[in-house]
Amino acid sequence: MRVFLRWSPVAASLVLAGCATTMSECDPSDQNAGFLTKISCDTSGAYRQHIDTREQSLLSAQQANALFHQVYKDIQAQQSLSNASLARQRQAQTALNRSMGQLLRSLQASKGQQAGLQNQLKDLDKGLKDVNRSTEDNSPAAIAQKQQQLQQLQKDVSRLQSSLGYDE
Structure with missing residues (x-):
């Protein structure tokens, strides 16, 4: 009984210390945090929440990166098919x-x-609409203009990707 009375203040202080921590204090990378x-961060689940948040952020970034790569691939296909048949051009345009x-x-x-x-999203949408409008004409001047529009669209997508922090 005496041992219980001796350790009960310590146990109470541990319980109260667990209640006193906030989510901002529970950063897993904080090396200066006390024992x-x-x-308390571990038992309250705050560390798990940080990990889950970072995992979700990583998954979101990976999905966006995959979409960027698909857009690049479709732009390159559209560029290579600018001299191809109209049906193949429309297929590539639909994919883009x-x-x-x-x-x-x-x-x-x-x-x-x-x-x-x-603003960047509006510019991309406008660039895509410009490329769609230039699909109708197959003259050499229109093909050159379309190539230039596709290159500009690719630059805009690349600028957006790097501004969001998604590396290739």
């Missing part, structure tokens, strides 16, 4: 429209509140 803080639409919707849903991003 009791680490225990689909992948660009997925990328724009994904970025709008996940990061749509950022003002600078809104």
Whole structure:
């Protein structure tokens, strides 16, 4: 009984220390956190929340990166088919429209509140519409213009990718 009375203040202080930590104090990379803080963060699940948040962020970045690569692939296919038959051009244009639409919707849903991003997304949409308009004519001048528009679209996509921190 005497041992219980001796250790009960210690146990009570551990319990109260666990209640006193906040989510911001529970950063797994904080090497200056005290022993009791680490225990309380571990038992409260705050470390797990940080890990889950970072994993979700990584998955989101990987999905966006995959969409960027699909857009690049579709732009290159569109560039290589500019001299091809009209049916193949339309297939490549449809694939580019689909992948660009997925990328724009994904970025709008996940990061749509950022003002600078809104302008970049509008520019990409405008560039895609310009490329779609130039698909009708097959003259050499129109093909050269389309190549130039596709290169500009690729630069815009690359600029957006790097501004969001998604590396190739």
